Amino acid sequence: MDEFQFIQSVTPKFYRQPNVMKGIGDDAAIIRNQHEDTILTVDTMVDMIHFSLKTTKPYHIGYRALAANISDIAAMGGKPTSFLVSIVIPDDWQDQQLNEIYQGMKDLAKNFQMDLIGGDTVSGKQLTLTITVIGSVPQGRARYRSQAKQGDIVFVTGTLGDSACGLHILLHGNENEHDNYEYFIKRHQMPMPRVDFIQACQGITRMALNDISDGIANEANEIALASNQLIELDYNKIPCQSDLYHFSEADRSKWILSGGEDFELIGTIPANEWDILRKVAKETNTKISQIGVVKNNPEKNGSVWIYQHDRYAKLNKSGYTHLSR
Ligand code: ADP
Ligand code: MG
Numbered sequence: 001m002d003e004f005q006f007i008q009s010v011t012p013k014f015y016r017q018p019n020v021m022k023g024i025g026d027d028a029a030i031i032r033n034q035h036e037d038t039i040l041t042v043d044t045m046v047d048m049i050h051f052s053l054k055t056t057k058p059y060h061i062g063y064r065a066l067a068a069n070i071s072d073i074a075a076m077g078g079k080p081t082s083f084l085v086s087i088v089i090p091d092d093w094q095d096q097q098l099n100e101i102y103q104g105m106k107d108l109a110k111n112f113q114m115d116l117i118g119g120d121t122v123s124g125k126q127l128t129l130t131i132t133v134i135g136s137v138p139q140g141r142a143r144y145r146s147q148a149k150q151g152d153i154v155f156v157t158g159t160l161g162d163s164a165c166g167l168h169i170l171l172h173g174n175e176n177e178h179d180n181y182e183y184f185i186k187r188h189q190m191p192m193p194r195v196d197f198i199q200a201c202q203g204i205t206r207m208a209l210n211d212i213s214d215g216i217a218n219e220a221n222e223i224a225l226a227s228n229q230l231i232e233l234d235y236n237k238i239p240c241q242s243d244l245y246h247f248s249e250a251d252r253s254k255w256i257l258s259g260g261e262d263f264e265l266i267g268t269i270p271a272n273e274w275d276i277l278r279k280v281a282k283e284t285n286t287k288i289s290q291i292g293v294v295k296n297n298p299e300k301n302g303s304v305w306i307y308q309h310d311r312y313a314k315l316n317k318s319g320y321t322h323l324s325r
Contacts, residue, residue: 001095003121010085010102015115017081022117029117031082036136041072047090047127055170058097060189062104064261065129068213070112071193071263073135075211077143079199080112080135085119088128101129112195141202143267148208148227152268154292155277157194159239160216161252162187164259168251176246183241191263197286198265204277208268215258217319219266220292220304230300231268233292233315235308253308258319268294 001009011024021030045051045065056064066083073080085105089098109116114133166188174181193211201207208227210219216238224231235253244252269277274290281288306315313321 006095006098006121007119009099010116010119012106012116015117016113017115020082020115020117023115024118029082029084031117031134033136035139037078037139037142039073039076039078039135039137039142040132041069041076041135042130042132043069043072044128044130055167056189058100059104061127061129062101063108063190064104065131066105066108066133067191067193067263068261069131069133070108070114070135070195071191071211071213073133074193074195074198075143075209075265076135076137077141077198077201077207077209078135078137079195080114080133082115082117082134083109084117084132084134086121086130086132087119088122088124088126090125090127091123093127105131111192138202143198143207143209145208145210145223145226147206148223148229148231148268148294149206149270150229150294150296151271152208152294153271153274153290154220154231154233154266154268154294155288156212156216156238156264156266156291157197157281158262158264158287159241160212160262160264161240161244161255161259163191163261163263164188164255165241165244165247167261168247168255178243178246180241180243184243187262191261193263194265194286197281197284200280200284201277203280204269204273206270210266212262212264212266213260215260215319216266217257217304217315218260218317220315221317223266223268224304225302227268227294228301230295230297230302231292231304232295233304233306235306237289237291239287239289239291254319257315266291 019031166184304315
């Protein structure tokens, strides 16, 4: 396939979103929005750094790269609508593998009625995939990390540590021979961003939000810093699958606090809206858990502290704790 044929092979036959005025086929794409704020995000994945063909099939490379971007849109309170793909293709990559990368993206995009509206194709040494996702949110309703306030409840969706556990199983095999290993592998290969849940949250007056791509220790710190508040977490309340108890306490704790790539959401909301959030969670079939509180403490604002194993310790971005004096 030459470049022209390749672009033709990835061009969709129709567009799902009414705001696409021009998709693939001209010098640039055009979308038209009237009453919404536009959300834009871009991420780049490089072969051997962000993934390895040993643990990731081309299909999952495409799927996960798009999922990570969609998750960023959800974490702004928005819904994804379209995306552009820039790809650097090494000589030794087969047409079939490239098609699989696009198939992974297309299958996930279909879930959210998203359109592929453009991109760029070049050859180079290392497979590199850069995805730009465009989303929208009602005007003025984006959710920022800086919106946490004293008295807020800190919550998280889903369970944490699944993706890191899945990667561990892919790399080392199913050492503990537990039955649920396919669940963890799937959570690693095909994470589902929390778009539906966040769309249903529009009635919540205020919400600080961040998606869990690096690990909750990192993302909680980002909210604490942006909001200049103290976040206190209770380790025992952070939800994980019971099968994680087949693994060592050290692995489990590492995966839960800094495993990342679960693409769940961590957020804070006013305490008096917790019941509304629980209703939304039920309606959208989303597990949510209260895992902490937001406090204002001039000496500790901008940091995260955690109750873990009867200790109260500072939790830094990478997931290490420092004992309090
Ligand atoms: P130009 O020279 O104007 O950049 P290109 O030949 O790069 O045009 O692209 C032609 C069309 O194909 C454009 O609409 C572009 O967005 C789209 N396109 C190019 N590469 C890709 C790709 N890898 N994935 C999706 N769309 C692509
Ligand atoms: Mg181009």
